[in-house]
Amino acid sequence: MPPNDLQELDHPVVQRSPAPEPAPARKSRWIGPVVGAGLLVALGIGIFVGIRDRAVDEQTLARATNAAAVPTVEVIHPKPGAPDVKLVLPGNMQAFSDTAIYARTNGYLKKWYVDIGAHVKRGDLLAEIDTPEVDDQLRQARADLNNAKAALDLAVVTAQRKEKLVQTFVASVADRDAAVSALGVARAEVQSRQAAVERLEKMQSFERVEAPFDGIITARTIDVGALIAAGNAQSGRELFHLVAINWLRIYVSVPETYSPAMRPGLVADVTLDEYPGQVFKGVLTRTANAIDQASHTLLVEVDVPNKDEKLLPGSYVHVQFMLPTSGKSVTLPANALLFRKEGLQVAVVRDNKVALIPAKIGHDYGESVEIVSGLRPSDEVIANPADSLTAGTTVAVKQKDEPASSK
Template identity: 55%
Template sequence: MLDTPEPAESKVTHPAMPERDRAPLLSAKRPPQGVVIIILGVIALLAIGIYFGLRGRTLAEAALAVDTEKTAVQIVKVIQPQPDAPDQSLVLPGQTTAFTDTPIYARTNGYLKHWYFDIGAHVRKGDLLAQIETPEVDQQLRQARADLATAEANTKLAKITARRTANLLRSQSVSTQERDNAAGAYAADQAIVASRQADVARLEQLQSYEKVYAPFDGVITARNTDVGDLINAGAGTPSTELFHMEAIKTLRIYVAVPELYSPSIHGGEKPTVTLEEYPNQDFQGTLVRTSNAINRATRTLLVEVDVDNADDKLLPGAYTWVHFKLPGRQETVTIPANTLLFRSEGLRVGVVRKGKAELVPIKIGRDYGDRVEVMSGLGHTDQVIVNPSDSLISGTPVRVSSSKPAGAV
């Protein structure tokens, strides 16, 4: 038979080796059980550490990928359009004028005897402003009255003559011709009396003009005469103007409205009036009438606004600002001006739809400064991007910010 190889242990524990030498060798090959447990624990801890390390790295890489994906999506702030454009205020310059502005002239010749009111005086209708001496008119009136008395005496005699002649004609004492002559003389004398009466009435009327009265309630704004001045009747030259009166309880303001806004201007509206000398006060006006015609030279509509001035705060000739309210257009929306994108193909705004940006063409109406009126292209529920980047294009993924944009309503 073939010899089988001896086990390895047999090589170590050779039969020829003494027993005392084999024991240490056996103890050296078999470590204690506690050491083995410690080694196994260390290995397990290392394995756990490696596992959690690899797992944390995997999770970090996944989180980084998510953050990278989120960062790649643009974050935008949005607003919703506001329905119905607000009323717009049209501010135009104007100048106050007196409701009634009248120069006062003399109607008779003479010399100024006395004046009773100076500039700035408030007068009532019928107040005596001045008195004029008219010696020539007085003399003419005396002569006219004397001529009237003569004519009346002649008429009385002609009447008696005509009656007598008519009675004598019955007895054939006078001819018919004489009776007709007497009757004609009487009629002529009656006409002369009527003429003399008219002349006296005319001169009496001129004499009544010696007293100059206020034609309406108002204020004296100019006095161009003094005691002793020669007064000429009529309004031939400005030097003959005695006084200038203005009614200021109600003031007129004439405003030229541009043709573009003329359809929005209607009688009965209540525009407000402001003046620089009263910065914190508004005066209520009433649009009473328009010219109903566009001025061909200025392309404007002339309108009249009346302002109550019962407290005499406003002065004629003052520079004013008139604020007209223009009604907003129906079925329109307004958006902030910082939402607009000016592109070569036209005006656009960015709208968020299904997580993506979409550039929408719009048509704007009135410009309110920080906001514009949109006539078409947007609805009340659209999410319009605020401050869009110039590189924004349709289809760009976007994410709506949760914070409210500044200036959003």
């Protein structure tokens, strides 16, 4: 036996079994399918999440698109009530009593006693007129009156004598009747002559030119020696001009729109450029109660006390009235109005929809107007509405005083 074989006999041969495979090598057969399944699940989840996110995004976009399609409008609430109307109108101040003084008799100016600016009382002597012709006529009239009285006395005696003669049948009844008739004529002649004397005495009294009321002389147009003729405003020469200024009248033409508020007793503030910052109180005393057809205004009179004679007749003044407004009216900014062919309208929001309400203006204050019908203080009025705004449009509301939200 070869040596090698002997060696093999000395050492028994041990049969070695194959080494066992490690555990990981045994599990590696399942890793692939598990990983693949996991990937499929992950892919499915990713796809699901992606589809869901896309759907959510689409819904969000749709909501945002729908929200963007609804216009947002700013709304305001009408202010309840309306301020009193401040109406300022021009006027001319006039004296409460204003008269021109004329002569009532013919003659020459003998003397004048007052000049412009003089304060006079009723009955004060202003001037004297020399009337020689009237004096002569008066003397003649008095002489004629004396003759008539003498004739009357004779007629009385004659009538009495005739009555006695008729009773003794010496005179006829006709003679007595003639005497009685002559007595009546004599009495009438006396009355006529007496009236002539009284008329001339009155004419002679007009030699004294007297003040008809308390006031101030504003004009004197005559001088001593001037020929004076009896007359009036149409004929004749004005001697003096007299005004009473303790009270002054102001005539104001009020537009027809405000005529219903013009009632006696309404207080007025009177201002003049020559007295800046000063206000004089007046009272509306009467109106013309008729609208002038040419100017469509109502003439009213405002009386102003002037005891200190600070105000002068003829002055240009400003008269301010405060006219109360209706308690049911509201006030809106002028830019909230819509002018359509249907008339004046206001856009309000009700249940998130636009409603166009007809409105009627009471007074226009410039930047704001008074609405007397159609609106309530609780209404949400769209501020500065677009001309294209239509009724029924869905809108989003934002209060005007709220700050704009940033996105």
